[in-house]
Amino acid sequence: MIHYFDNCATTRVDDDVLRILNDYAVEKYYNPSARSTFSMHVANDLAVARENIADKLGVSAGEIYFTSGGTESDNIAVLGALRSKRGNIVVSAIEHSAVFNAVKELGSKGYEIRIANTLTDGHIDVEDFLSKVDEYTVLACFMHVSNETGAVNDVKSINASVKSKNNKTVTFSDGVQAVGKIPVNIRYLGVDLYSFASHKIHGSKGVGCLFVKNGVKISSLVFGGGQEKGLRSGTEYVGGIIGLAKAVELAQKRLEVNTADFVNYKKVLRDCLAGIDGWRENCKNDVSPAIMSLSFQNVKGEVLLHMLENYDIIVGTGSACSSKNKQSRLVKAIGLESEFSEGVIRISFSKYNTLDEVKLLGDKLIYCVNDLRKTMLGQKI
Amino acid sequence: MIHYFDNCATTRVDDDVLRILNDYAVEKYYNPSARSTFSMHVANDLAVARENIADKLGVSAGEIYFTSGGTESDNIAVLGALRSKRGNIVVSAIEHSAVFNAVKELGSKGYEIRIANTLTDGHIDVEDFLSKVDEYTVLACFMHVSNETGAVNDVKSINASVKSKNNKTVTFSDGVQAVGKIPVNIRYLGVDLYSFASHKIHGSKGVGCLFVKNGVKISSLVFGGGQEKGLRSGTEYVGGIIGLAKAVELAQKRLEVNTADFVNYKKVLRDCLAGIDGWRENCKNDVSPAIMSLSFQNVKGEVLLHMLENYDIIVGTGSACSSKNKQSRLVKAIGLESEFSEGVIRISFSKYNTLDEVKLLGDKLIYCVNDLRKTMLGQKI
Numbered sequence: 112m113i114h115y116f117d118n119c120a121t122t123r124v125d126d127d128v129l130r131i132l133n134d135y136a137v138e139k140y141y142n143p144s145a146r147s148t149f150s151m152h153v154a155n156d157l158a159v160a161r162e163n164i165a166d167k168l169g170v171s172a173g174e175i176y177f178t179s180g181g182t183e184s185d186n187i188a189v190l191g192a193l194r195s196k197r198g199n200i201v202v203s204a205i206e207h208s209a210v211f212n213a214v215k216e217l218g219s220k221g222y223e224i225r226i227a228n229t230l231t232d233g234h235i236d237v238e239d240f241l242s243k244v245d246e247y248t249v250l251a252c253f254m255h256v257s258n259e260t261g262a263v264n265d266v267k268s269i270n271a272s273v274k275s276k277n278n279k280t281v282t283f284s285d286g287v288q289a290v291g292k293i294p295v296n297i298r299y300l301g302v303d304l305y306s307f308a309s310h311k312i313h314g315s316k317g318v319g320c321l322f323v324k325n326g327v328k329i330s331s332l333v334f335g336g337g338q339e340k341g342l343r344s345g346t347e348y349v350g351g352i353i354g355l356a357k358a359v360e361l362a363q364k365r366l367e368v369n370t371a372d373f374v375n376y377k378k379v380l381r382d383c384l385a386g387i388d389g390w391r392e393n394c395k396n397d398v399s400p401a402i403m404s405l406s407f408q409n410v411k412g413e414v415l416l417h418m419l420e421n422y423d424i425i426v427g428t429g430s431a432c433s434s435k436n437k438q439s440r441l442v443k444a445i446g447l448e449s450e451f452s453e454g455v456i457r458i459s460f461s462k463y464n465t466l467d468e469v470k471l472l473g474d475k476l477i478y479c480v481n482d483l484r485k486t487m488l489g490q491k492i
Numbered sequence: 493m494i495h496y497f498d499n500c501a502t503t504r505v506d507d508d509v510l511r512i513l514n515d516y517a518v519e520k521y522y523n524p525s526a527r528s529t530f531s532m533h534v535a536n537d538l539a540v541a542r543e544n545i546a547d548k549l550g551v552s553a554g555e556i557y558f559t560s561g562g563t564e565s566d567n568i569a570v571l572g573a574l575r576s577k578r579g580n581i582v583v584s585a586i587e588h589s590a591v592f593n594a595v596k597e598l599g600s601k602g603y604e605i606r607i608a609n610t611l612t613d614g615h616i617d618v619e620d621f622l623s624k625v626d627e628y629t630v631l632a633c634f635m636h637v638s639n640e641t642g643a644v645n646d647v648k649s650i651n652a653s654v655k656s657k658n659n660k661t662v663t664f665s666d667g668v669q670a671v672g673k674i675p676v677n678i679r680y681l682g683v684d685l686y687s688f689a690s691h692k693i694h695g696s697k698g699v700g701c702l703f704v705k706n707g708v709k710i711s712s713l714v715f716g717g718g719q720e721k722g723l724r725s726g727t728e729y730v731g732g733i734i735g736l737a738k739a740v741e742l743a744q745k746r747l748e749v750n751t752a753d754f755v756n757y758k759k760v761l762r763d764c765l766a767g768i769d770g771w772r773e774n775c776k777n778d779v780s781p782a783i784m785s786l787s788f789q790n791v792k793g794e795v796l797l798h799m800l801e802n803y804d805i806i807v808g809t810g811s812a813c814s815s816k817n818k819q820s821r822l823v824k825a826i827g828l829e830s831e832f833s834e835g836v837i838r839i840s841f842s843k844y845n846t847l848d849e850v851k852l853l854g855d856k857l858i859y860c861v862n863d864l865r866k867t868m869l870g871q872k873i
Contacts, residue, residue, distance in 0.1 A: 113530070120526040121727060124517035132517065136505035136696065145501040146797055147806045149494070179560030179698065182726030186714040209716035209725060216715050310727060315517065317560065317698040317729030332713050333567040334597050335590035344590060345563030346502060346691060348698030416527055425528045 114468045117427040118311075119258050119288060119402060119459035125313035125361060128354040132315055135350030142346055144336060153349055160356035167359050169296035170322055176339050177352050180319040181287040181308030182209040183332075187321055187342065188304040189213035189252065191330040192281045198249035199223040201273075203235040205259065205445075210252050210285050222249070231445050232394040233260030233404070241272050248273075248280045255289035255300075259457065260394035260445070261402025263293060270301045281327065287311055291362030292369075292401045303327045309351060313461070314358035318351035365462055373400035373460045376469045380458070383473030387480060391451065400460075406447060407454035410483050415456055418479040424472055427457040495849045498808040499692075500639050500669060500783060500840035506694035506742055509735040513696055516731030524728055525717060534730055541737035545701065548740050550677035557702045557720045558733050562668040562689030563590040564713075565702040568723065569685040570594035570633065572711040573662045579630035580604035582654075584616040586640065586826075591633050591666050603630070612826050613775040614641030614785070622653050629654075629661045636670035636681075640838065641775035641826070642783025644674060651682045662708065668692055672743030673750075673782045684708045690732060694842070695739035699732035746843055754781035754841045757850040761839070764854030768861060772832065781841075787828060788835035791864050796837055799860040805853055808838040 115123070124132070141147065143154035158172070165172040178184045190213055202214045204226050218224040225248075227240035235253055244251060251273045255266050266284045273280055283304040289295050291312035297305045304327065309318035323329050323342075335344030362369075380403065384390055389408035407415065412428045419426055447455070458472070496504070505513070522528065524535035539553070546553040559565045571594055583595045585607050599605040606629075608621035616634055625632060632654045637644050647665045654661055664685040670676050672693035678686045685708065690699040704710050704723075716725030743750075761784065765771055770789030788796065793809045800807055828836070839853070 117523070117526055117528065120523040120531075121521060123521045126518070129514065129517055132513065133510065136510055136513065137507070140502060140504045141806075142498070142501040145498055146794060146809050147498065148798070148801055149806060150501075179564070179729075180726045182716040183560070183714055185716070190714075207716070208718075209714075212715035212725070308727075315698075315729070315731075316727055317696075317732055333564055333571075333590075334593035335563040335566070335588075337589075344593070345561045346689075346697055348560075348696070350696075351698055413527060417529070420529055425522075425530060428527050 114424045116458045117425050118461040120427050121310045122313045122461055128314055128357050131354040131357055132350040156353055160353045163356045164359050167363050169298040174322050174325055176321045176342050178319040178321055178343050179317055184306035184319040184321040185209035185285055186213045188283045193249055195249055198247045199225050200250045201225045201243045201248055202252040203227045204229045205257050206252055206254050207285055229445055233257045233262035233445050235264050244273050244276045246277055248277050250281050252283045254285040256399045258288045260404040261399040262394045263397045263399055266300045292399055297322050309355040312358045312362045314355045315351040317348055318355050369462055370400045376460055377403050379469050380473050387477050403458040405456055406451040407480050408450050410454040410480055412455045415479055422475045495805045497839045498806050499842040501808050502691045503694045503842055509695055509738050512735040512738055513731040537734055541734045544737045545740050548744050550679040555703050555706055557723050559700040559702055559724050560698055561700040565687035565700040566590035566666055567594045568702055568713055569664045574630055576630055579628045580606050581631045582606045582624045582629055583633040584608045585610045586638050587633055587635050588666055610826055614638045614643035614826050616645050625654050625657045627658055629658050631662050633664045635666040637780045639669045641785040642780040643775045644778045644780055647681045673780055678703050690736040693739045693743045695736045696732040698729055699736050750843055751781045757841055758784050760850050761854050768858050784839040786837055787832040788861050789831050791835040791861055793836045796860055803856045
């Protein structure tokens with residue numbers, strides 16, 4: 112049995128979602144854009160999924176667009192929202208690479224990119240962020256939950272402050288690590304654009320969602336049959352979308368139970384780790400219960416990760432989506448001291464984790480860290 | 493039991509593919525970009541899928557890119573291939589809306605769009621197409637198999653002629669209705685870019701493929717974690733991709749049997765229809781065995797389609813992907829006489845169809861067409 116603690120990277124598909132995927136793969140496989148009554152039923156099922164998701168997130172069905180995933184949602188938000196040819200874009204230093212690299216692309220097209228600082232625990236430095244917003248700011252991007260430390264930003268407050276400085280600035284929050292993991296009501300948050308992905312909450316890979324507030328104009332990146340009101344052409348991955356509605360529903364139902372469990376899991380791990388020195392929890396306040404980022408002094412996170420695999424334990428090192436890049440922007444942004452900076456691991460929980468698994472993780476973490484430090488000491492002598 | 497004859501719109505997922513989808517949803521669900529050994533195994537499985545697909549299509553693994561579907565593949569091809577800021581683009585009048593509308597988008601950005609005529613059976617008018625290619629042609633788009641009539645264009649010959657007029661022109665063929673349905677060796681065809689989609693060949697919706705010939709430069713439309721060598725960032729829909737490799741393999745294995753069956757199915761339908769007047773087969777030569785486009789005089793295709801549903805028979809009217817538009821570009825392009833133009837239905841076969849089903853379709857077609865004509869006659873009196 113695998114003890115999987117990398118649920119920020121991706122998750123196991125829920126059995127209820129799987130039943131939906133299978134149903135739309137071999138029974139209701141009809142193309143929702145075709146003319147038969149069977150196709151119309153499928154199109155109707157899509158409409159119901161859209162309404163259910165909107166309802167769960169406090170918005171209208173007409174504001175929900177389905178995409179191929181978080182990255183595409185983020186890109187449509189960043190690249191599709193601009194209405195003027197110039198201006199500046201304010202973005203936090205810890206945005207997911209899908210947002211950060213899309214913004215960088217705009218930099219190469221003549222927009223001025225202003226990168227706001229991050230606090231040492233991974234929260235956005237709100238003061239610095241707001242100081243960068245001015246009358247020429249066309250887009251402001253501030254993620255909801257950091258995929259690296261779990262830091263939860265006060266999206267409602269940041270949004271209100273940005274809008275009060277410049278009410279024409281389009282505001283976007285990446286909610287990929289928020290939806291289904293902390294309470295999310297997009298209307299309450301007030302942002303113009305909000306994105307999330309299915310595979311982070313026990314839905315299928317290959318499906319994402321973008322909220323576009325009524326009245327906010329957005330352009331598409333691809334063109335074709337006019338699906339998703341023209342914003343995202345292409346035959347819909349129907350099972351994936353209807354499965355996403357189920358995944359959101361299941362996640363919201365379980366939110367309280369998960370939160371209590373995960374808070375307890377963190378406590379158990381802290382108690383375990385109290386037995387050793389030289390570690391820190393990278394974000395302790397205003398943090399997602401689902402994410403625990405730890406740094407170990409004089410230990411390489413990646414070596415630790417592979418050692419834990421010997422016990423069938425999987426943890427993460429940072430964002431899976433930027434693992435091709437050598438160093439995390441986050442580690443730089445939060446200014447981790449050098450002896451801690453290579454020893455980062457990210458533990459992220461799901462409903463499939465048990466207390467016994469967490470205790471095993473705690474025990475093996477101590478064992479492996481001690482062992483690695485002994486080996487290093489041996490090498491030094 | 494449903495008798496499904498709209499396999500150009502989409503297909504039922506094959507059971508072998510479904511097993512793969514399920515396996516990667518609940519067992520090997522790891523993110524291929526994460527650092528664990530389990531993730532590396534998944535990344536390796538993706539590499540094997542890429543090699544298998546490349547091998548089946550006569551190209552190299554490094555030339556195969558996975559996307560979210562045919563529409564995205566077409567859009568990357570059209571919007572990502574251009575290296576100069578101006579010039580003309582030659583496109584056939586019958587391209588799929590994903591190609592046609594992406595090209596139209598370029599028209600709004602200052603490129604000159606030249607639309608080549610179509611012959612009356614839906615083939616590209618090659619002479620007209622080539623006459624439009626000149627030293628300023630930056631992109632030429634000629635689809636492989638028409639999704640409306642099934643007309644198979646001589647892609648190899650068109651490509652060679654375009655290149656001999658201007659060897660800098662990037663050539664692109666949309667192979668969505670070709671791969672798995674007729675023999676396809678992309679290297680033999682010689683084009684720079686070639687696209688196809690999984691859900692047309694019993695794979696999952698939400699997955700597509702783009703071939704980019706070695707040495708051809710192409711830009712991405714989305715930015716992020718750098719997956720697919722940076723061309724298509726975003727967590728891969730792993731099961732869908734590996735399922736696509738299986739779908740291509742299964743389709744190629746069955747190509748000869750399918751072709752013989754489908755050729756026979758067409759003959760059976762023609763024999764049935766010999767009993768009534770006032771119909772035509774829109775494309776009879778150089779046509780995909782999988783597609784039979786029929787026009788019935790003084791009959792509305794959509795009404796016919798819904799009548800056939802009473803017998804649990806599903807056929808198509810035209811491209812599902814452009815069904816939101818009122819009239820098919822194809823019907824206009826091939827110049828169907830007005831009394832035929834509204835009576836188009838598209839029958840498209842798959843391996844799940846049986847001879848008995850085809851005979852049933854033939855019988856019910858005659859019955860419904862006769863009935864509709866009687867009703868119309870009654871209305872006129």
